[in-house]
Amino acid sequence: MAMRNFPRNTLKALLCAALAGALLSLAGAAVAQGSAAPAGYKGADRQQRLIEGAKKEGELLLYTSAPLDDVAVLTDAFEKKYGVKVKVWRASSEKILQRTVSEARANRFDVDLIDTNGPEMESLHREKLLQEVVSPYLADLIAPAILPHREWVGTRLNIFALAYNTKLVKKADLPKTYQDLLDPKWKGKLGIEAEDLDWFAGVIGELGEARGLKLFRDIVSTNGLSVRKGHTLLTNLVVSGEVPLALTVYNYKAEQLKNKGAPIDWFVIPPAIARPNGSGVMRRAPHPNAAVLYFDFMLSDAQQLLLKRDFVPTSKKVDTKLNKMPIKFVDSKVVLDESEKWSKLYAEIITKQAK
Numbered sequence: 001m002a003m004r005n006f007p008r009n010t011l012k013a014l015l016c017a018a019l020a021g022a023l024l025s026l027a028g029a030a031v032a033q034g035s036a037a038p039a040g041y042k043g044a045d046r047q048q049r050l051i052e053g054a055k056k057e058g059e060l061l062l063y064t065s066a067p068l069d070d071v072a073v074l075t076d077a078f079e080k081k082y083g084v085k086v087k088v089w090r091a092s093s094e095k096i097l098q099r100t101v102s103e104a105r106a107n108r109f110d111v112d113l114i115d116t117n118g119p120e121m122e123s124l125h126r127e128k129l130l131q132e133v134v135s136p137y138l139a140d141l142i143a144p145a146i147l148p149h150r151e152w153v154g155t156r157l158n159i160f161a162l163a164y165n166t167k168l169v170k171k172a173d174l175p176k177t178y179q180d181l182l183d184p185k186w187k188g189k190l191g192i193e194a195e196d197l198d199w200f201a202g203v204i205g206e207l208g209e210a211r212g213l214k215l216f217r218d219i220v221s222t223n224g225l226s227v228r229k230g231h232t233l234l235t236n237l238v239v240s241g242e243v244p245l246a247l248t249v250y251n252y253k254a255e256q257l258k259n260k261g262a263p264i265d266w267f268v269i270p271p272a273i274a275r276p277n278g279s280g281v282m283r284r285a286p287h288p289n290a291a292v293l294y295f296d297f298m299l300s301d302a303q304q305l306l307l308k309r310d311f312v313p314t315s316k317k318v319d320t321k322l323n324k325m326p327i328k329f330v331d332s333k334v335v336l337d338e339s340e341k342w343s344k345l346y347a348e349i350i351t352k353q354a355k
Contacts, residue, residue, distance in 0.1 A: 038292045042134055050296070054084045062089070063111050064096070074297075078301075094120065097124065109284040110286065135292075144314075155302070156311045159273075159327070160248050161251035164265060164266075164267075173185070182219055197346040226242075252310040256310050276329065
């Protein structure tokens with residue numbers, strides 16, 4: 001009876017809206033179902049099915065925070081091997097997280113695969129945007145690279161390292177403990193990245209919270225810390241000599257510059273703090289076969305390519321000089337759950353007091 005009271009145009013609009021909503025729901029369910037199927041492929045024909053499906057899809061969209069020159073090596077190798085185009089959007093890990101979540105909440109699903117820092121990957125898992133991939137290459141990875149939920153997997157490690165300018169700092173003078181940074185010879189020579197609270201939490205956990213927090217307060221008040229945004233920037237400032245000794249660069253970037261002849265070298269104060277960087281396939285990937293194929297590629301062929309780029313791969317089949325180094329892995333869940341605490345402490349002790 002109520003429908004008879006609607007004007008014809010209004011009724012038509014309502015019916016069209018209802019139909020459109022139903023079609024969107026069906027399309028969304030189809031995408032989700034289609035995406036899940038390749039992720040769960042098993043059996044001897046798995047690889048062939050993925051390749052055939054990926055070639056039909058023709059492309060995939062990757063969001064990554066890795067440097068573009070490093071990404072290009074991987075995507076070029078993938079495209080050459082499979083003939084599937086990889087479109088790349090590169091941004092910081094924080095922006096990738098923000099964009100991916102915002103797009104999903106707007107019911108927009110363009111991206112197929114995410115490759116970025118562990119804490120942001122864990123956030124995407126919590127948002128229920130990723131899906132488990134049943135990949136045979138998981139068996140080749142070190143245990144910390146595989147999360148219990150398996151919705152993202154560590155493909156490489158960012159080792160937080162100390163880096164120094166070899167023209168300004170003698171190797172014999174390098175600190176062996178964080179306590180050594182209290183030496184007056186380091187006054188005005190120390191630098192640190194602006195947002196490394198996960199590294200900070202790991203180091204303080206090793207030192208003991210009360211002792212560790214006091215030590216870093218004393219280091220900052222005694223010798224100062226130059227705070228810079230961006231690990232690549234901080235590494236380049238070591239090369240230029242503006243920051244003779246940096247506490248938190250990524251070892252691979254320092255190694256890359258060293259191999260190009262720059263006056264830089266790196267070391268760690270054991271245990272080294274390492275953050276897994278990982279890849280995950282979107283639950284509603286529009287190119288699910290291509291996404292899973294690239295995911296497999298990151299755990300197999302790409303591991304040797306990463307090693308050649310001075311990264312630390314997570315495959316046990318790839319030998320690195322860091323295999324025997326004492327390493328403490330950043331716990332992404334702890335960083336997320338205790339983010340407010342460590343952000344406050346890092347700001348209070350490091351960034352606000354920096355000189």
